[in-house]
Amino acid sequence: MKKTLFTLTTAVVLGLSSLYAYAADPIVIKFSHVVAPDTPKGKAAEKFKQLAEEKTKGAVKVEVFPNSTLYKDKEEMEALQMGAVQMLAPSLAKFGPLGVKEFEAFDLPYIFRNYDDLHKVTQGEVGAGLLAKLEAKGVKGLAYWDNGFKIMSANKPLKTPDDFKGLKMRIQSSKVLEAEMRALGANPQVLPFSETYQALQTGVVDGTENPPSNLYTQKMHEVQKNASLTNHGYLGYAVIANKAFWDKLPEDVRKSLDEALKESTDYANQIAKEENDKALEAVKASGKTEVYQPTEDEIKAFQKALAPVHAEMADRIGKDLLTSIYAATGFDPAK
Ligand code: LMR
Numbered sequence: 001m002k003k004t005l006f007t008l009t010t011a012v013v014l015g016l017s018s019l020y021a022y023a024a025d026p027i028v029i030k031f032s033h034v035v036a037p038d039t040p041k042g043k044a045a046e047k048f049k050q051l052a053e054e055k056t057k058g059a060v061k062v063e064v065f066p067n068s069t070l071y072k073d074k075e076e077m078e079a080l081q082m083g084a085v086q087m088l089a090p091s092l093a094k095f096g097p098l099g100v101k102e103f104e105a106f107d108l109p110y111i112f113r114n115y116d117d118l119h120k121v122t123q124g125e126v127g128a129g130l131l132a133k134l135e136a137k138g139v140k141g142l143a144y145w146d147n148g149f150k151i152m153s154a155n156k157p158l159k160t161p162d163d164f165k166g167l168k169m170r171i172q173s174s175k176v177l178e179a180e181m182r183a184l185g186a187n188p189q190v191l192p193f194s195e196t197y198q199a200l201q202t203g204v205v206d207g208t209e210n211p212p213s214n215l216y217t218q219k220m221h222e223v224q225k226n227a228s229l230t231n232h233g234y235l236g237y238a239v240i241a242n243k244a245f246w247d248k249l250p251e252d253v254r255k256s257l258d259e260a261l262k263e264s265t266d267y268a269n270q271i272a273k274e275e276n277d278k279a280l281e282a283v284k285a286s287g288k289t290e291v292y293q294p295t296e297d298e299i300k301a302f303q304k305a306l307a308p309v310h311a312e313m314a315d316r317i318g319k320d321l322l323t324s325i326y327a328a329t330g331f332d333p334a335k
Contacts, residue, residue, distance in 0.1 A: 026061040027253065030085040032070040034193045036217035040147050040275045041089055041237055042066050044268035048239075051260035056253055062087075068194035073173065081138050086245050089145055089237040093174035100133050105317045105325055107176035109183075109232050109306035110333050115146065115273060117329040118234060122146075126324050131238065140243040143265045146272035147211050149231040151280075153224035153289065154207030159298055161185070161305035170196050170208040175316060177209075179309045180233065193218075200224060211235050216279035221289040228292045229280075230302055236272075239265070307333060 031049070035041050049062035065071075071079050077098055079085045095103035105111070112118045121127050122144035131141025152158050154167055164184035171177040171188045181188035189205050193214075199205045201223040208220065214235075215221050239261065249257070284291050294302070310333060314322055326332040 026059055027056075027249070029060060029062045029087055030065065030070070031062055031087040031089075032065045032076050032079065032085045033089055034068045034073060034076070035066065035214060037066045039213045039217050040268055040272040041145060042217075043271060043275070044145050044264050045089065047267045048260055048264035051263050052257055055256035055260050059253060060257065068192070072192040072194050074192065080240065080242050083242050083245060085242075087239065087241045089239045091147075091172055091235055091237055092144075093172040093177060093235065095134075095238070096175060097173055098134075098137055098139070100130075100137065101175070101316055102130055102133060102318055102321055103238070104174045104176040104313070105321055106234055106236065107172075107174045107180070108313065108317075108333075109180050109309050110303050111310070111325065112234050112329060113331055117331060118146070118236070119269075120328045120330075121325055122236070124328055126321070126328050130321075134238075134240060135243060138243050140241045140246040141238055142241055142246075143239040143261050145237040145239055145265060145268040147236045148213065148234070148272055148276040150209040150211055150233045150235055151215070151227050151291075152207065152209050152230050152232070153215060153220065153227040155225045157226050157290070157292060158207070158228035158230070159292060159294060160301050167207050168205045170199055170205040176309065176313050177233075179312050180306060183306050183309050196220065197223065209233070211276050212280040212283055213276045216283050221283045221286055224289055226292065227283065227289050228294060230294060230299070232302055232306060303333070310334060 029052070031045055033041055033045055037043070037046065045064045045066070049064050052060050052062050070085065073090070073094055074097060076085065076088050077090065077094070080088050092103045092106040127144055134141040157163060161184050164186040167186045168189055169181045169186045170191045171181060173190045178188045191199055191205065196208060197218050197220055200208060200220055207224065215227070221227070246254070280291070283289050310322070
């Protein structure tokens with residue numbers, strides 16, 4: 001009681017706008033992620049750090065660990081649940097192992113025609129409902145950050161679905177992505193992001209899929225002779241926190257962090273497309289990868305080959321959820 005009174009009096013005397021500004025030890029948020037700093041997620045994490053520290057006047061310190069330097073894909077989820085890190089932004093394809101399979105809806109081939117379709121889901125009720133499902137796992141879902149649409153790569157031209165037959169393709173840990181690769185006649189191999197470059201380089205896998213920004217910043221293009229602009233699926237993130245940690249934050253700190261999140265989310269979603277466009281140009285300019293733009297008919301052949309994945313995965317993802325996604329975007333690929 002005495003201490004509270006003292007702090008309060010001191011704060012008033014010093015004219016501090018908030019009590020937490022006077023806290024001696026900052027609250028530390030360890031924010032771990034697996035991509036390079038110069039990617040949409042890497043930049044947004046740095047933006048969040050800067051805004052969070054500014055808005056809490058130093059009462060919060062955010063330590064960002066990029067490039068799997070702290071934890072790899074699977075470990076980071078476990079670390080968050082145990083409280084060893086406080087925040088993450090895993091790809092939406094990585095929530096299955098946590099037991100929230102519904103996020104794999106975002107992996108369905110050609111489910112979004114563009115970022116507008118995507119935002120109708122991530123910025124609407126369906127997206128909010130999905131984030132709420134994380135609470136039962138001790139995880140607080142805070143926001144969605146965009147990345148982009150995926151391209152395919154390998155060491156051979158990938159013009160039609162037939163070109164994928166028998167290829168070993170690295171995927172993220174999503175059953176939908178597994179079904180997608182199988183629908184193309186490829187052999188999917190789940191590997192952590194941090195091991196993908198080496199697996200491609202040594203021939204453990206033949207190819208992969210990712211938005212251009214990830215391909216380029218991990219130098220995967222240096223070990224992939226061909227890329228194909230299939231734009232067959234989306235890759236983006238949910239920003240999440242350890243729920244017990246988040247719920248225990250002082251009210252004014254949480255409010256400032258919510259503001260920092262909102263602003264860094266706007267920033268992430270503003271830069272995502274441009275970052276991917278720039279990365280694609282850099283891949284082309286490197287001269288190491290031949291980038292192929294499939295014709296309209298070839299894209300139609302991919303759409304046709306991949307369409308059955310929606311029905312095949314409907315039970316896993318939830319038919320109602322799928323229907324509400326199609327309703328939100330106004331687009332059902334099967335129709
Ligand atoms: C991947 O594993 O390919 C991506 O999830 C990496 C990322 O976080 O963008």
